[in-house]
Amino acid sequence: MSLEPILRTDGVTKRFGGLTAVDDVDLDVERGEIVGLIGPNGAGKSTLFNCITGSLDADEGTVTFEGQDITNWSEDGIARMGLVRMFQHTRVYGDMTVLENLLVSAAEDRGLGNTFARPSSEAEEHAHELLETIDLEGLADVRAGRMSFGQQKLLEFAMALMADPDVLLMDEPAGGINPSMLGNLIEYIRDANTDQEVTILLIEHNMDFVMEVADRINVLAHGEKIAEGTPEEIQTDERVLDAYLGRE
């Protein structure tokens, strides 16, 4: 196991005109960790995600993944390397069935030789396994767009796992989820982290949730990283309280 963090941003900066949405952010995610990224609305969390995953080009700074500089690589290339993201506004393929959503995401079939072949039996097995885990097995043949928001959210999570990521970026996984389901979601995320060795970086506004699930938390405010530490440390950090309460 390398000593280097699996994912690192070094001085990443993103400006939109005069606004600096992400300002010189250094972030380290060690292999096997679950790291939380919190901050008030507009702090630049999603923009940082976009810079990491290549959907936005950073103006300054570098992003390193598995020891490789991936700054401003193409978005699809980064995903194929094993850095997969989920979206704040859940995105699934609405007119395809739940099973198809999973099969099309399967890492098993990624080779060129599989492009013009039917999904492999490995991929199908994997898909059904995941559906069972997230309790959507009965809906395999239903159009994904027909499901409830919560179900779609779970499906998007399963799609990300089908892609066999080394690092998974989750943008507000608990947002819009029925509170009674949050326990299950924490369990799914932990399982992915331990059983499938997926390193996870997640943005979350639900404090109870993120304090519970994250090993370590980074805090952004006004585009800058203002704090970093364990959930306990963050909860008592003056700067964090200031940022959230609006004190300057």
Place this chain on the structure above:
Amino acid sequence: MSTTNDTGADIVDGILDAAASVYRFFEGRGLQTLAVFTIVSAIIPLTNPSGFEMTVITELFLFGVLALSWDLIGGQTGYPSFGNMAFFGIGAYTTAILVKSFGIAFPLAFVVAAALAVAFAAFIGIIVLRLRGGYFAIATLGVLLASQQITRNLDVTGGASGIILLQTPTAQEFYYLFLAILVLEAIVVMYLAQTRFGLVLNAIRDDEGKATAMGYNTTYYKTAAWMLAALFTGVAGGAWSLFNTFVDPITAYNTAWNVEIIAMALLGGSGTVVGPILGAFGLHGLIRMVIDTYFTGWQLVVLGAVVITTVIAMPKGIVGTIEEHASAMEYYKHGGQAAADSSDADVADPGDGTVDDSGGDSP
């Protein structure tokens, strides 16, 4: 989960339920259905039909090919092309010129025609497939009009007066040729729909940004689908030039036909294999058997009305609506309603067939 509360909706539901059962029967029996269709179609010429009937049925096959090709890019991939007839024109002219001016045999001429149409699609696709929705539609229409104009201004194409072809195969040969192209394309599309390639095209249609984020370089897939559409459209154009014994810029790069094939795919159900073919048969059959005979000159009005009615009343087309209904039954059968969180009941899109404009996540 709430669209049908009206009285009378029960009747519609009943019809849809029945249709969904029929759909379920044929689902997974695509090849058998196609085999029956092929055999029946192959027998028809032996029953001594009139020349007019032969022509009309041959045209049905032709439009089936055009609608199914359009649907590859317009329905499966979600890129509504108004320029597919450019491939048709290129195929038609290439064949006509090779056969007439160079005395090359038909089969070889078709191959060259198809290759040129595909090459043209690759070149144009890399430029226009960056655009989405309405912008893509307008750009492709521009391609079609420009191709028509260029053809009109060249000498080798015979300018505005076109090319007359005298030595052509018999009506029966054309009948079987178009039938063969249609069946071959149906098999190809049916197969592709089950492959990862087909799934990726659908993913691009539903949310291209998501497909990119999941690791797909969507440009490759879109361009491949567009080239495949060009292949079959180009071959059909080549065969049509001989069948028609005449090509000129207006008919070979026919904008009205382009609208017609879109209407066929939408009416039948875009994104399916059987939908565009059924739509082509139904709509062209209607035009040839009813409109041309009793309402001469009203063809485009009917087309426009069909497009408007379909888009408003049945955005997924006939087959798509039935498919959707079957999916809904499946959902509720498995307690989807109970499983749904009460707070956020149905954020699902209402099932509009419009192209989703999916940019990146906003920062």
